[in-house]
Amino acid sequence: MNSFLQLGLRYRGTAAVTSAAIIVALLAACPWLMDTYYLNLLFMIGTFVITCTGMNLLIGYCGIVSIGHAGLMATGAYVSSYLSTQAGLSFWVVALAGMLMSLVIGSLIAIPTIKAGGVYLSMITIAFGVVIHEVLIRWDAFTGGPLGISGIPKPELGGYRFDLKSMYLLVLAVSVLVLVLIRNLRRSAWGRAMIATKENEIAAASLGIRKFAVQYAGFAFSAVLAGLSGAIYAHANSFISPDTYHFQTSVQLVLIVILGGAGTVLGPVVGATILVFLPELLQMEKLRMALYGGIMFAVLFFLPKGIVGTAGQLLGRKIRGYAKTGPSPARERNSETPQLFAHASSSGAVMLELNGIHKHFGGLHALKDVSFSVATGAVHSLVGPNGAGKTTLLNVISGLYSANQGTLSLRGKSLNPRSLSDVTMLGIARTFQHSRLFKELTVLENVMVGMAGRRRVGFAHALLHTPKQRRDERVMEERAHLLLDLIGYEGDRDMPASQLPYGHQRMVEIARALATEPDLLLLDEPAAGMTAAEIGQLEQLLRKLTAYGLTIILIEHHMDFVQRISDTVTVLDFGKVIGTGKPEEMLTDPRVIQAYLGAEEVAAGA
Numbered sequence: 001m002n003s004f005l006q007l008g009l010r011y012r013g014t015a016a017v018t019s020a021a022i023i024v025a026l027l028a029a030c031p032w033l034m035d036t037y038y039l040n041l042l043f044m045i046g047t048f049v050i051t052c053t054g055m056n057l058l059i060g061y062c063g064i065v066s067i068g069h070a071g072l073m074a075t076g077a078y079v080s081s082y083l084s085t086q087a088g089l090s091f092w093v094v095a096l097a098g099m100l101m102s103l104v105i106g107s108l109i110a111i112p113t114i115k116a117g118g119v120y121l122s123m124i125t126i127a128f129g130v131v132i133h134e135v136l137i138r139w140d141a142f143t144g145g146p147l148g149i150s151g152i153p154k155p156e157l158g159g160y161r162f163d164l165k166s167m168y169l170l171v172l173a174v175s176v177l178v179l180v181l182i183r184n185l186r187r188s189a190w191g192r193a194m195i196a197t198k199e200n201e202i203a204a205a206s207l208g209i210r211k212f213a214v215q216y217a218g219f220a221f222s223a224v225l226a227g228l229s230g231a232i233y234a235h236a237n238s239f240i241s242p243d244t245y246h247f248q249t250s251v252q253l254v255l256i257v258i259l260g261g262a263g264t265v266l267g268p269v270v271g272a273t274i275l276v277f278l279p280e281l282l283q284m285e286k287l288r289m290a291l292y293g294g295i296m297f298a299v300l301f302f303l304p305k306g307i308v309g310t311a312g313q314l315l316g317r318k319i320r321g322y323a324k325t326g327p328s329p330a331r332e333r334n335s336e337t338p339q340l341f342a343h344a345s346s347s348g349a350v351m352l353e354l355n356g357i358h359k360h361f362g363g364l365h366a367l368k369d370v371s372f373s374v375a376t377g378a379v380h381s382l383v384g385p386n387g388a389g390k391t392t393l394l395n396v397i398s399g400l401y402s403a404n405q406g407t408l409s410l411r412g413k414s415l416n417p418r419s420l421s422d423v424t425m426l427g428i429a430r431t432f433q434h435s436r437l438f439k440e441l442t443v444l445e446n447v448m449v450g451m452a453g454r455r456r457v458g459f460a461h462a463l464l465h466t467p468k469q470r471r472d473e474r475v476m477e478e479r480a481h482l483l484l485d486l487i488g489y490e491g492d493r494d495m496p497a498s499q500l501p502y503g504h505q506r507m508v509e510i511a512r513a514l515a516t517e518p519d520l521l522l523l524d525e526p527a528a529g530m531t532a533a534e535i536g537q538l539e540q541l542l543r544k545l546t547a548y549g550l551t552i553i554l555i556e557h558h559m560d561f562v563q564r565i566s567d568t569v570t571v572l573d574f575g576k577v578i579g580t581g582k583p584e585e586m587l588t589d590p591r592v593i594q595a596y597l598g599a600e601e602v603a604a605g606a
């Protein structure tokens with residue numbers, strides 16, 4: 001049955017490639033099938049597809065809504081037009097120069113944009129678009145001012161001068177290439193890292209993913225594509241002026257992505273086709289902005305996932321680039337995987353040492369002079385009533401918070417973390433009190449994204465789907481399967497994580513943390529919400545991990561579980577350590593019972 005299913009899905013994959021090839025062939029035949037009016041419209045769609053595929057990377061995958069990309073198109077268009085009209089350089093050289101300048105300007109704008117984040121992010125891009133538009137109007141010597149640049153020559157290749165037909169074919173070829181590149185990227189560790197950062201910055205950082213690196217890569221690539229599309233448009237049209245790169249153009253670009261479906265490979269194609277044809281069909285040139293506003297409102301209200309995203313949902317499967325052409329092939333489960341943890345240190349030595357840790361939140365003193373050490377290969381539990389400071393301590397160890405006072409050392413070396421991702425790379429992984437799986441990613445991808453910090457190939461390898469990228473991807477996929485075997489996950493690994501029952505989410509989150517190859521694993525209430533059977537499975541897993549040499553710090557409220565699994569227990573109350581010792585001693589200590597139950601209940605019980 002399974003092999004029938006796989007055969008069917010493989011057929012479906014081949015059918016998709018064949019259909020795409022037929023559509024491209026039909027589009028390539030268009031110059032001989034239609035008049036110049038429609039060919040011009042198709043050409044416009046192509047230039048939008050190139051820019052908006054880059055913007056889709058930014059909006060749909062990185063979660064950055066740029067409303068200033070018209071400024072980057074203008075950069076490519078003006079630099080290439082200036083160089084070809086003033087210096088007589090060939091289109092191929094000036095287009096490259098336009099792309100490079102867009103990359104430089106895009107990089108300059110990406111830095112403050114990514115650093116600012118949140119609502120300021122889009123405001124910076126709007127300001128950028130407005131500034132560029134002003135520059136185009138006022139810098140006469142370079143831009144020709146309000147009159148723009150005219151007489152821009154058509155590209156030439158080996159003595160052949162391009163006309164509308166060949167420009168259209170060039171745009172078609174570039175659009176197809178760009179769509180393939182983005183599809184490749186989405187299926188790589190870079191694509192997974194981008195989506196992880198967009199969904200949950202903190203969880204992504206806890207896997208060693210540096211937000212700036214992945215978002216900058218997305219911004220830079222989108223800037224290059226905007227520059228390229230600007231250069232192609234300028235040389236096809238022979239004339240450009242500031243009017244082409246108005247604020248309205250930036251809004252139109254965002255609308256194309258959202259209408260088509262942000263985060264879907266084909267979204268920009270569908271969005272651009274509708275937004276180019278619709279005003280023509282409705283003869284609404286003067287009311288174009290009002291029409292865009294109406295469409296934006298309708299899409300956000302009725303189709304928040306855009307046309308392709310919604311169609312994918314309705315069809316019951318994803319039309320996204322990452323949708324696999326078949327389920328992961330049937331494989332033998334392998335729950336004994338010590339090779340995954342070959343680097344773990346020898347037991348007995350001190351793994352982590354905390355000395356006089358203090359943490360304040362304004363007037364609240366959440367941690368007061370916390371000191372204890374954690375032995376390698378041990379399960380060290382942190383217990384204490386609600387608000388005692390357990391999670392705060394885990395946040396300090398994992399680098400999410402920095403301590404106001406005190407020192408930490410890992411394997412005898414001072415742990416002076418600057419960020420969560422730095423700490424992960426030093427060999428500390430964590431889970432969170434409430435599940436933070438990435439819902440847009442599948443179960444398998446959630447585990448694979450845990451390897452993105454250490455095992456990500458170069459951006460160019462990911463874009464081009466090189467043999468090295470394919471090799472690395474296979475290794476990561478195999479490791480992810482082994483980790484899912486290890487946690488005893490029996491369900492569908494290609495299912496989106498959003499559909500997992502809660503207990504499974506917690507276990508998959510542990511597999512994801514293990515994918516970062518830690519020596520020390522921090523678990524914040526992993527058994528919360530689990531059934532008794534699932535807690536039993538968790539217990540077995542933790543025993544196996546410590547047998548492989550991992551050290552575990554566990555926050556848990558299930559005291560019988562803590563008693564069974566822990567080598568050492570530290571009890572916190574009001575941010576202070578009230579004791580560290582063997583579980584049977586600590587959990588029966590009157591101070592601990594009092595901290596949990598409160599003095600009055602203890603007295604009443606006595």
Ligand SMILES: Nc1ncnc2c1ncn2[C@@H]1O[C@H](COP(=O)(O)OP(=O)(O)OP(=O)(O)O)[C@@H](O)[C@H]1O
Nearest residue numbers: 361364366384385386387388389390391392393433
């Ligand atoms: N980011 C923060 N800003 C302000 N106060 C905080 C912050 N994080 C924690 N606190 C406060 O610090 C104290 C300790 O909280 P913490 O979450 O560490 O306790 P806990 O022992 O993990 O509790 P629980 O078992 O309920 O999770 C609480 O009073 C909490 O409100």
